Amino acid sequence: MSDRASTFDRSAHQPVPFWRDIRVLQAVAQVVFLVAVVVFGYVLINNLVTGLRESQLAINFNILTRPFGTRISEGQMDFNPGSSSNLQALMVGLRNTLRVVTVGLVGATVLGVFIGIARLSPNFLLRTVSISYIELFRNTPLLVQLYFIYRGMRLALPENLADSYRLPGSIYINRRAINFPLIAGTESAPVFYAAVVVGLTVGAALWIWRLRVQDRTGQPANTLYWFLPAFLGFSALGWIVSGGPFSIEYPELGNFNFSGGDRLSAEYTALTLGLILYTAAFIADIVRAGIQSVPYGQVEAARAQGFSGGQTLRLIVLPQALRLIIPPLGNQYLNLAKNSSLGIAIGFFDVYNVANVISNQTGQAVAVFVVMMGIYLGMSLTISAVMNALNYSMRLRSR
Amino acid sequence: MFEHARRAIYLGLALALLVALTLPFLPSSPALAQGGSILDDVLQRGVLNCGVNGQVPGFGYLNPDTGQWEGFDVDFCRALAAALFGEVTDSNINFIPTTTQERFTVLQTRQADVLFRNTTWTISRDGELGLDFGPTTYYDGQGLMVRADLGASSIEDLDGASICSLTGTTTELNVTEAMESRGLAYELVPFEQSSETISAFEEGRCDVLTSDQSQLAGLRSQAADPGSIVILPEVISKEPLGPVYLANDSAWGDVVNWTVFALIQAEEFGITSQNIDEFLTSDNPEILRFLGQGADTPSGSLIGLDNDFVVNVIRAVGNYGEIFERNLGPDTPLGLQRGLNRLWKDGGLLYAPPWR
Incomplete structure (x- = not known):
């Protein structure tokens, strides 16, 4: 009895001293670590700022309002080299970057999915070609590929503009650019756009209605048969009412270059193509891994229920594979966006190239690079946010 | 929940206190603070880091046939190395090829001591980059x-x-x-x-x-x-193309500038790498002063170099005219005429201040 009582004797059990209390130790360790990080960061930044000031290079963001001074020939017309500011130049550069990135993302995804599926094809030729493609593009540096594509395209295409490859519809392809007709909306174009929007809305309503009918009656929905006539009908009506909403300007061969029409420069084409081909190889492998992660029993079950091969892939396998595909896919999208800065090597006027020019003309490397990091960070975080939202909407729903 | 919040507040307070206590003791001047002149650094190091262009034949490029750096700007680097160390060897000069993008950064970060890289002297570069420009070596x-x-x-x-x-x-x-x-x-x-x-x-x-x-x-x-x-x-x-170096370093600037002037002045006197020995015993006091020969004739010692640094420079690379002819002149693939880059007395723009 007395023995038992002694186990509860408070005097025999000193509280744990604070230097051995795990909670205190954890808190102290975190504080010390945080302080170390803050101090280290402060020293670095302070060092930079003081060093720059001493060498008369104090960081100065006012340079962004100065005139840029040189022309950006890529993808825009409303830029005046004499008076447009560095900030405007950065915006033009950003627009060029986004032109590459958006087309690149779509192209790489489409190509990557096709190659990833072909990689698993029972057809020997298709499978082997896909594997070779993936291994070739995944295992060589992107910069080398860009040079290869850019120089290769240049040497393969006609040098003399009069000998340009001519495609139907007044499209001319030569070493410098792809020239094609510029289609611009006339004054009555808004009428046509409105009609298209109405067509789309009515079509979508019909589409949803057909799906409801299918749910209720089990009849095939045949959504397209209802959607297309509505959409095309309204569009055609709009076209007639507006009396031809577009004017077309054809490229004409001038003294040195094609004038008129629109163009994709060789640099833009090479960079976009290079990014698509490179990133598609990685996406293909991600798609393959996603598809292979779906248990084969799912395929067998789908077949047993009478799904065709295409239906099995589209309705059973891919929706399940997507959950595994999306996170690594987001990484590839980020890579593509950031890799677009390699365009400077082949003379593409993207935001990085513009920033380099500003930095070199003003000597304000730190200010310019801070702005540039902000721009790339913004672009990457946007892509991340979209991919995270997509990922969230694709998650397994448990009830 | 309440416990967590309270702990977070304590943690935050402790952190703020610690930071507040630490900040005043941090060094306000950077670790990278500038010590003495670049001149002292270079002499102590025994190697000159010279920023050049790697891709322009005639001015600065690595000759693929010989594996040697060649060019007009490269020879100015060699002249500077000779002025500093008395002779040019493979080990006392280090050529740093730069692109137009990197050229000023390599100076600002002190990777290069001087830049001889067909760089145009403009007021905005001079005023804003924290750099100074030396005498023009080539009027282009x-x-x-x-x-x-x-x-x-x-x-x-x-x-x-x-x-x-x-x-x-x-x-x-x-x-x-x-x-x-x-x-x-x-x-x-x-x-x-x-x-x-x-x-x-x-x-x-x-x-x-x-x-x-x-x-x-x-x-x-x-x-x-x-x-x-x-x-x-x-x-x-x-x-106007010429040397570039960090601003506010007069000692180093003097060395670079007067090395360039020495090459120009040597041509004016007609002193070449071939005939320099004859001039060492010249009767002309001006030339003796220029070459730092004899007693009481301060030359290089005025700017912290060997007194006869001009002799070393001329022996190593010759005078301005020789450098021009070797790299750019009519007998080279470039076949350039002297044009504006003649001596002032021949109607050009090259002019060295007096050696006095």
Whole structure:
């Protein structure tokens, strides 16, 4: 009895001293670590700022309002080299970057999915070609590929503009650019756009209605048969009412270059193509891994229920594979966006190239690079946010 | 929940206290604080880090046949090394090839002690980059190079042309102004590397390549068929090219400047790498003073170098004229005339202050 009582004797059990209390130790360790990080960061930044000031290079963001001074020939017309500011130049550069990135993302995804599926094809030729493609593009540096594509395209295409490859519809392809007709909306174009929007809305309503009918009656929905006539009908009506909403300007061969029409420069084409081909190889492998992660029993079950091969892939396998595909896919999208800065090597006027020019003309490397990091960070975080939202909407729903 | 919040508040307070206590004790001046002059650094190190262009024949490039650095700017680096160390060896000079983008950064970060890299002296660069410019070693002007089969004979014929240039240079700004002021349409294709610019021009991506005239001559000399390329007569800008170094370092600036002046003055006196020994015993006190010979004739010692540093420089690379002829003159592939780069007494712009 007395023995038992002694186990509860408070005097025999000193509280744990604070230097051995795990909670205190954890808190102290975190504080010390945080302080170390803050101090280290402060020293670095302070060092930079003081060093720059001493060498008369104090960081100065006012340079962004100065005139840029040189022309950006890529993808825009409303830029005046004499008076447009560095900030405007950065915006033009950003627009060029986004032109590459958006087309690149779509192209790489489409190509990557096709190659990833072909990689698993029972057809020997298709499978082997896909594997070779993936291994070739995944295992060589992107910069080398860009040079290869850019120089290769240049040497393969006609040098003399009069000998340009001519495609139907007044499209001319030569070493410098792809020239094609510029289609611009006339004054009555808004009428046509409105009609298209109405067509789309009515079509979508019909589409949803057909799906409801299918749910209720089990009849095939045949959504397209209802959607297309509505959409095309309204569009055609709009076209007639507006009396031809577009004017077309054809490229004409001038003294040195094609004038008129629109163009994709060789640099833009090479960079976009290079990014698509490179990133598609990685996406293909991600798609393959996603598809292979779906248990084969799912395929067998789908077949047993009478799904065709295409239906099995589209309705059973891919929706399940997507959950595994999306996170690594987001990484590839980020890579593509950031890799677009390699365009400077082949003379593409993207935001990085513009920033380099500003930095070199003003000597304000730190200010310019801070702005540039902000721009790339913004672009990457946007892509991340979209991919995270997509990922969230694709998650397994448990009830 | 309440417990967590309270702990977070305590943690935050502790952290703020610690930071507040630590900050006043941090060094306010950076670890990278500048000590003495670059001159002391270089002499102590025993190696001169010289920023050059790696891609322009005649001015600065690594000769693929010999594996040696060659060129006009490269020889100025060698002259400086000779002034500093008495002789030029493979181990006391380190050439740093730079692009137009990197050239000022390598100076600002002290990777290079001096830049001899066909760099134009402008007021904004001088005033804003934290750099100083030395005496002009080559008076250049910007030109335009076109393919002969285009039939262009002046800049007015270039309406609608595609122009290749190096990104972030004064040439880019000049050609923009030249075309805009004449109301000519054009496409500008900017490259980072000289080699890319040339191949783009040769392979027909552009009609025009614009750069300093001396560089155009060098590039033309390397083309497969130099006869198929024309350099237009217009000179659209002044391009004084010379050494660049960090600002506010007078001792180092003096050494760089007076090494350049020594090369010019030597030509004026007619002193070459061949005949220098004859001048060591000259009767002319001016020449003796220049060469730092004899007692009571301070020369190099005035700027912290060996008193006879001029002798070492001339022995190593010859005078200005010799450097020019060796790298750019009529007997070289570039075949340039002296033009503005003659001595003042021959009607040029080269002029060294008195050695007194």
